[in-house]
Amino acid sequence: MGAALSQQIFAISDRSVRRTLRQPAAIIPAIVFPIMLLFVSAGGLQAAENLPGFPEVSYFDFALAVTFMQGAIFATGGAGTDLATDIESGFLSRLSLTPMSGAALVLGQLGGSIALGIFQATCYFAAGLIGGATIATGIAGVVVIYLLVILMAIGFGSLGIAAALRTGSGEAVQGLFPLLFVLLFLSTINLPLDLIPITWFRWVATANPITYLVDAARSLIITGWDGPALLAGFLVALTIAIVGVLASAVALRGRLQRT
């Protein structure tokens, strides 16, 4: 009865991408804001290059990895807000009357987040090239960064979806956004962990999972193949993805009361 799961996932992803692309107000900030911040921080914090122990690269190259993290945070807002809008408008009830499976709903929405994440990452790479950045690990490293971006889109996107399903409110989903930005600024986005001068900040950054995501992407751009950094980054991304998808599954059961 009904469509195969793959057909359902594709249909919901397709819709998610279309509606995102038709909302310039949603997509432009997700691309422009991280790039703008990249150029601003590269200009304002250039002096950090002179700190003893700072990597032997330009601050622009050092900061490029942060854009991918910011993009992932936008994915949280995007996927969750769209779903919350569907709940508020009754569109989810319409979909619930079809043979759509709960898994298709979550995975389809995530498909949209992944597509947006890949598009954003391409824009960030383009901005990096224009700004003169070089990728230490070459094309293979770019591919690995895309993989990390996909995993982060799944993780942060599913957290947004879980919040939407739990609360049914777009405002509540957007409330996650500043929280994640605080976490971002309490990580290693501005300085390597060893060079953070304030002790409590260094502790927080060490405990902050975002540090490991940033460091993994950064290692591919400025260091080369750094096994421990990549392992830590991918483990953190995978953990967030698993937690997010499980949280979505639990919230979905509460939201869809259909028999």
Next chain:
Amino acid sequence: MAAIEVRGLVRQFKKGPRAVDGIDLTVAEGEIYGFLGPNGAGKSTTVLMLTTLLPATAGTATVAGYNIATQGPQVRAAIGAALQEAALDKFLTGREHIKLQGSLHGLKGADLKQRGNELLERVGLMEAADRKVGGYSGGMKRRLDLALALLHRPRVLFLDEPTTGLDPQSRSALWDEVARLSREDGVTVFLTTQYLEEADALANRVGIIDHGQIVVEGTPAALKAEIGRSSVEIEPHDPTQLAVLERILARFGEPIATRGTSASIRLREGVGDVAAIVRALDAEGIAVHQLRLREPTLDDVFLAKTGRSLEGSGGAGDDTETDEAH
């Protein structure tokens, strides 16, 4: 086999009242059943339960032969529904809605395209099919909603207040399509409405619900015949004479509840009494501002069964029901 069979259906919300309080009803295949009641009466909650979107607290029901509690997927495959407020994505076109919903139902390729075009043509949206829904009028949204509900050729169609907020022309067009669906395609239609003329025009049978309970059920003609006699409503020119007017009218029939500025009775001897009433009012010096002679309507049926007028009984109550139901 009945298309819809409901026995003792109850929905009790956690902090609210019994929105649906033990209803029984049977809808035959191919029938249009009008579920009539004021805002907050329990209509939408009943539809949500019968479409499997909301579990019942107690009672049983089958739709298209499937149990709503244990055979949800089979029920959903056999029904189409246009719920209150056409919930559409303003960023998608009409055709994209068809594609999305059709894909979720397992339609694909040429079959989906052909079925989509057929329905878009039927509801008069072919020209607007590639425009974003955000630019559609209320009537166009309702028609697209209906097309989406019919996409997978359902045997039972649930329409929850399908014409609320529509202009008379759009309402009439939708009525024609619903009647055609039942007449030509044999689709069973469960239609909730708070418009008397809608139930009167479309429904083969009507169930009137109030405070979560069905107060009366039957064909519109039989229900009106049960009330039987005509009524007259008179508004005096001088509102202070209302009490005297009521006393005079009481000589000619039983009083009916009215809306404050007029008095109304169900005529004991029929329309022949009107001349005598006018003479009696004249003799008492009561000037008449307005006199209305009415044949029995479904509102009279509602009034007779509940003591309240259906048309004046709406209010904020429905918000509570809708919020809790979704």
